[in-house]
Amino acid sequence: MESGYPAVMLTAFLLAGAVQSLSANNYAVEAPMPAHSTKLIWSDEFNGSSLDLKKWSFDTSRNKFGWYNKELQYYAANRPENLRLDNGKLMIELRKDPELISRYADWGNQQYSSAKIVTKGKGSFTTGFVEVSARLPCARGTWPAIWMLPEDSSAWPDGGEIDILEQVGSQPNVAHATLHTALFNHTHQNGRGAETAVPTACSAFHRYQLAWTADAITIGVDDHAYMRVRNDQPGGRGAWPFDRRFYLILNLAMGGDWAAAKGIDDAALPQRFEVDYVRVWKMPKNGR
Numbered sequence: 001m002e003s004g005y006p007a008v009m010l011t012a013f014l015l016a017g018a019v020q021s022l023s024a025n026n027y028a029v030e031a032p033m034p035a036h037s038t039k040l041i042w043s044d045e046f047n048g049s050s051l052d053l054k055k056w057s058f059d060t061s062r063n064k065f066g067w068y069n070k071e072l073q074y075y076a077a078n079r080p081e082n083l084r085l086d087n088g089k090l091m092i093e094l095r096k097d098p099e100l101i102s103r104y105a106d107w108g109n110q111q112y113s114s115a116k117i118v119t120k121g122k123g124s125f126t127t128g129f130v131e132v133s134a135r136l137p138c139a140r141g142t143w144p145a146i147w148m149l150p151e152d153s154s155a156w157p158d159g160g161e162i163d164i165l166e167q168v169g170s171q172p173n174v175a176h177a178t179l180h181t182a183l184f185n186h187t188h189q190n191g192r193g194a195e196t197a198v199p200t201a202c203s204a205f206h207r208y209q210l211a212w213t214a215d216a217i218t219i220g221v222d223d224h225a226y227m228r229v230r231n232d233q234p235g236g237r238g239a240w241p242f243d244r245r246f247y248l249i250l251n252l253a254m255g256g257d258w259a260a261a262k263g264i265d266d267a268a269l270p271q272r273f274e275v276d277y278v279r280v281w282k283m284p285k286n287g288r
Contacts, residue, residue, distance in 0.1 A: 001143075001145035001147045001161075001163055001166055001249070001251070001253075023166065023176035023177075023178050023191075023193050023194075023195055024178060024186070024191035024192060024193035024194070025193065025194050025195050026191075026192065026193070026194070027192050027193060027194050027227050027228060027229050028194040028195075028196075028226060028227060029194070029218075029225055029226060029227065029228045030224075030225075030226070031218075031224075031225045031228070032223060032224065032225060033209050033211055033218060033220045033223045033224065033225045034129075034211040034213075034218055034225075034283070035284070036128075036129030036211065036281035036282065036283055036284070037129075037281055037282045037283065037284050038281070039281060039282040040279060040280070040281050040282075041125070041128065041280050041281065041282050042119075042123050042125070042278075042279075042280040043277065043278060043279040043280065044056070044090075044277065044278045045088065045277045046085050046088055046089055046090045046275065046276070046277065047085075047088050048085060049085060050084075050085060051083060051085065051090070051117065054122065055119060055122050055123055056117040056118065056119060056122065057117065057118055057119075057120065057121070057122065058075070058076075058077035058078065058083075058115065058116065058117055059075060059116045059117065059118050059249075059251075060075050060076070060077050060106060060116075062108075063075060063104075063106040063107065063108050063110075064106045064107070064108045065108060066108050066110075067253065069253075069256040069257065069258070070255060070256045070257055071143070071253045071254060071255050071256045071259075072110060072111060072112050072141075072254045072255035072256075072264075073094065073110060073112045073113065073114045073252075073253050073254040073255070074101050074104075074107060074108065074110035074112065074113045074114070075113075075114055075115055075116045075251070076101065076104070076113050076114070076115055077115075079113070079115070081093065081095060081097070081100075081113070082094075082095065082113050082114055082115040083115035083117070088276070089274050089275060089276050090250075090274070090275040090276075091272050091273075091274055092114060092115045092117075092144075092250065092251070092252045092272065092273040092274075092275075093114070093115075093252075093270050093271070093272050093273075094112060094113070094114040094137065094142060094252050094254055094269060094270060094271045094272075094273075095112065095113050095114070095269060095270045096111055096112050096113075096266055096269050096270075097112075097113055098110065098111045098112075100113075101113045112254040112255075112269075114251070114252045114253065114254060115251065115252065116249065116250070116251035116252075116253075117249070117250050117251070118247055118248065118249045118250075119247045119248045119249075120149075120151060120247040121151075121247075122247075123247060123248065123280075124151040124245040124246060124247040125212075125245060125246060125247075125280055126243065126244060126245050126246070127212045127213055127214060127283050128210075128212055128280050128281060128282060128283055129209070129210065129211050129212070129280065129281040129282075129283050130148075130164060130209065130210040130212070130248070130278070130279070130280050131207050131208070131209050131210075131277075131278075131279045131280075131281075132146050132164070132165070132207070132208045132209075132250075132275060132277070132278050132279075133205050133206070133207050133208075133275065133276035133277050134146070134165075134205060134206065134208060134273065134274060134275045134276065135201075135202065135203070135204060135205045135206075135272075135273075135274040136167050136172075136201045136202050136273060137169075137202065137252065137271035137272055137273055138169070138172040138201070138202030138268075138271070139169050139172075139265045139268035139269065139271045140169040140170065140260065140262050140263050140264055140265040140268070141169045141254055141255050141259055141260045141263065141264030141265060142168070142169040142252065142253075142254060142259060142271050143166070143167075143168050143169065143252070143253040143254065143255075143256060143258070143259035144165070144166075144167055144251070144252045144253075144273040145163065145165060145166045145167075145249070145250070145251055145252075145253070146163075146164040146165040146208055146248075146249070146250055147161065147162060147163045147164055147165075147166070147248075147249050148161070148162040148164065148210075148246040148247060148248055148249065149161055149246060149247060149249065150241070150244050150245070150246055150247075151244070151245040151246060151247050152244060152245070154241070154244075156180070157180045157181055157182050157185045157187075158181075158182045158237070158238075158241065159241055159244075160179070160180060160181050160237075160241035160242055160244075160246075161178075161179070161180040162179060162210065162212070162217065162242070162246060163176065163177060163178040163179070163180075163193070164177065164208055164209070164210045164219055165177065165208040165219075166178070167198075167201060168258050168259040168261075169259050169260070169262070169264075169265070170258065170259060170260065170261040170262045172201065172202060173197055173198055173199050173200075173201055173202070174195050174196070174197055174198065175195065175196050175197075175198045175201065175208070175221055175226075176193065176194075176195045177193055177194055177195070177219035177226065177227040178191060178192065178193035179191075179192045179193065179217060179229050179242075181237075181238060181239055181240065181241055182235075182237070182238040182239075182241070183233070183235045183238040183239045184233075184239065192229045193227060194219075194226050194227035195226070196221060196224075196226040198221055205274075205276055206221050206222055207221065207222050207223070208221055209221065209222075209223070211225075211283060212242065212283065213283050214231065214243070215230060215231050216228055216229065216230045216231060217229050217242060248278065250273070250275060250278075252271075252273040
């Protein structure tokens, strides 16, 4: 998704002078998701009255300076208008309320407010099966994401990035999966990823999934794999930095070249990114 580092992170390419897709679609597969073990190693069911701060932290680090990719949101911390638990679900809500967020000391003149939460320092993994049950927003300009970055804060793209799900308001019924590494990313025009249609992404909950082993990373929806990248390229960690601990990120951004390719629909706000649960299982040693 968006980088936590100085490099701009649009997973983009241009065809015939116009944006066709801002995610690579060169590692597509049609297969069942690999099986995970029965050992659950981390989860959040969001059944409490407030976000569990033993598992999550708010990321507000670039509010004052602006977020990457020309995004337009302010990420609030502990603000129920933007993040709350409701009936066993996490609600991340995107609003247009500049007159209310302008009172915060780290406000950077944004018009929109939202939230971004991370498990950094509280939950990280080296391999595993991640499943996030979520219902996505559907409005021009919105950009929800489920993704992972290295716990050691390695510079992007050297440390790698795993985008389990990106969905943008300019393509509301398409799920995108992408891996970023030093040798394979959009700046080299060789990013590795795929996309799939999810016609009810905005009206129903779907299970967005990652199966990560030492040999391959597979990403899918509802047990159907649509992207697989194998650890079969030369270049060491430049090609495969996924031998270290990564943490989880959930956020709902607004704007940017990709999500706002067809404009922004303020009349459709507020919009919600709803998450029923996040679960991480151990992968068997022979998983693919």
